[in-house]
Amino acid sequence: MKTRDRILQISLQLFNEHGEPRITTNHIADEMDISPGNLYYHFRSKDEIIGLLFQQFERRMDAVLQTPERRVPDMEDMWLYLHLVFESIWEYRFIYRDLDNILSRNKKLRTHFRRILERKINTATAICKGLVDAGVMDATSEDIAALARNIAVVATYWLNFQGVRAGAVSDEGSNLGLGVYQVLSLVAPFLNGEARRLLQQISREYLA
Amino acid sequence: MKTRDRILQISLQLFNEHGEPRITTNHIADEMDISPGNLYYHFRSKDEIIGLLFQQFERRMDAVLQTPERRVPDMEDMWLYLHLVFESIWEYRFIYRDLDNILSRNKKLRTHFRRILERKINTATAICKGLVDAGVMDATSEDIAALARNIAVVATYWLNFQGVRAGAVSDEGSNLGLGVYQVLSLVAPFLNGEARRLLQQISREYLA
DNA sequence: GTCTATATAGGGATAGAC
DNA sequence: GTCTATCCCTATATAGAC
Numbered sequence: 001m002k003t004r005d006r007i008l009q010i011s012l013q014l015f016n017e018h019g020e021p022r023i024t025t026n027h028i029a030d031e032m033d034i035s036p037g038n039l040y041y042h043f044r045s046k047d048e049i050i051g052l053l054f055q056q057f058e059r060r061m062d063a064v065l066q067t068p069e070r071r072v073p074d075m076e077d078m079w080l081y082l083h084l085v086f087e088s089i090w091e092y093r094f095i096y097r098d099l100d101n102i103l104s105r106n107k108k109l110r111t112h113f114r115r116i117l118e119r120k121i122n123t124a125t126a127i128c129k130g131l132v133d134a135g136v137m138d139a140t141s142e143d144i145a146a147l148a149r150n151i152a153v154v155a156t157y158w159l160n161f162q163g164v165r166a167g168a169v170s171d172e173g174s175n176l177g178l179g180v181y182q183v184l185s186l187v188a189p190f191l192n193g194e195a196r197r198l199l200q201q202i203s204r205e206y207l208a
Numbered sequence: 209m210k211t212r213d214r215i216l217q218i219s220l221q222l223f224n225e226h227g228e229p230r231i232t233t234n235h236i237a238d239e240m241d242i243s244p245g246n247l248y249y250h251f252r253s254k255d256e257i258i259g260l261l262f263q264q265f266e267r268r269m270d271a272v273l274q275t276p277e278r279r280v281p282d283m284e285d286m287w288l289y290l291h292l293v294f295e296s297i298w299e300y301r302f303i304y305r306d307l308d309n310i311l312s313r314n315k316k317l318r319t320h321f322r323r324i325l326e327r328k329i330n331t332a333t334a335i336c337k338g339l340v341d342a343g344v345m346d347a348t349s350e351d352i353a354a355l356a357r358n359i360a361v362v363a364t365y366w367l368n369f370q371g372v373r374a375g376a377v378s379d380e381g382s383n384l385g386l387g388v389y390q391v392l393s394l395v396a397p398f399l400n401g402e403a404r405r406l407l408q409q410i411s412r413e414y415l416a
Numbered sequence: 417g418t419c420t421a422t423a424t425a426g427g428g429a430t431a432g433a434c
Numbered sequence: 435g436t437c438t439a440t441c442c443c444t445a446t447a448t449a450g451a452c
Binding site: 019021022097098099100101103104110113114117118143146147149150152153154156157158160161163164165181182185186189190 | 227229230305306307308309311312318321322325326351354355357358360361362364365366368369371372373389390393394397398
């Protein structure tokens with residue numbers, strides 16, 4: 001593996017574990033057993049490393065969110081779909097840990113992150129409308145607007161919330177399942193009886 | 209006003225506006241037209257300032273959350289109650305802006321913040337149970353558990369979410385009302401017809 | 417209580433040899 | 435590509451005069 005890629009990989013790991021502001025370029029070099037000078041041969045600045053990691057994250061999240069749904073998703077689809085979202089956030093959780101701090105240092109990142117948020121809200125809205133049209137869900141467009149915002153909030157901040165609550169988030173990411181459950185429980189009360197029962201059943205399976 | 213109190217006041221203001229990590233003790237002294245040395249006559253460290261501001265916040269939040277509800281709250285009560293929560297967060301929003309960062313530097317703060325979170329969840333749970341007992345709400349205890357967690361997430365992170373979305377949060381805190389609405393819309397679908405209509409009506413009044 | 421001056425430390429980043 | 439050495443800057447914090 002090339003040094004450049006190793007730097008990105010180790011940086012991501014250290015940022016996720018300790019938070020980006022606490023990890024210096026020297027820490028990264030130390031952990032890799034290379035010199036600080038060598039790191040700066042491969043990257044102009046710490047900011048460039050962060051920017052590239054963000055780009056990786058964005059590509060991945062875009063791929064997940066763009067997943068075109070041909071048919072109306074059933075509950076199992078939604079579960080898997082949300083799980084992909086949470087997995088992406090989990091792997092790049094350093095961005096969320098110090099979100100304001102990181103975004104305020106770089107306008108481009110801010111713009112791009114905002115796009116991801118809007119896309120989240122739009123995707124949630126579109127899915128809900130599809131469910132309403134299919135007769136599975138019962139909600140006004142006002143309901144859906146508020147619901148989509150709440151879905152975005154919970155999907156965005158759930159891991160932060162769990163992290164603060166637990167002190168140390170368990171490394172295995174076992175909180176992802178609970179996060180998915182939380183988001184689906186936002187949707188549940190708007191579903192008709194059958195879909196709702198199906199959701200309960202799936203929840204019990206995956207949380208067990 | 210004594211210098212010591214002015215330092216706390218200005219620090220809060222600058223932290224809220226620019227984020228705690230970006231405000232140095234020199235900035236604070238500069239803004240007040242005193243010397244850095246003078247600041248350190250009044251406080252041992254920057255951390256002590258943060259700790260005291262946090263204490264102020266905690267006292268205030270405790271006062272809000274401990275409000276003993278004798279009777280089952282109606283929708284208007286809940287609106288006002290939530291508004292107090294959001295106002296407290298708004299006035300000490302620097303804590304939330306860099307939450308992980310700040311809590312990871314100080315175990316005591318972490319413990320205390322966790323207590324606030326648990327109390328939020330417990331309060332939400334208690335209110336929901338009261339509503340169920342009063343026949344206004346229809347929800348299983350499993351529903352309530354998930355709902356209370358979601359209430360806590362949205363109440364905790366709504367202002368962050370809005371801040372990221374908007375770029376610059378409007379100074380007037382006009383987002384507080386929308387935050388309250390978002391939280392209440394979590395509860396709405398579990399309410400029976402009458403309470404739900406009442407909620408819609410109030411929402412329109414306050415959001416107008 | 418308040419100032420000026422300064423110590424100390426650490427982080428980002430570069431120069432130049434190998 | 436990689437290293438050693440070092441520069442520059444900024445941040446917290448202290449010493450000692452007034």
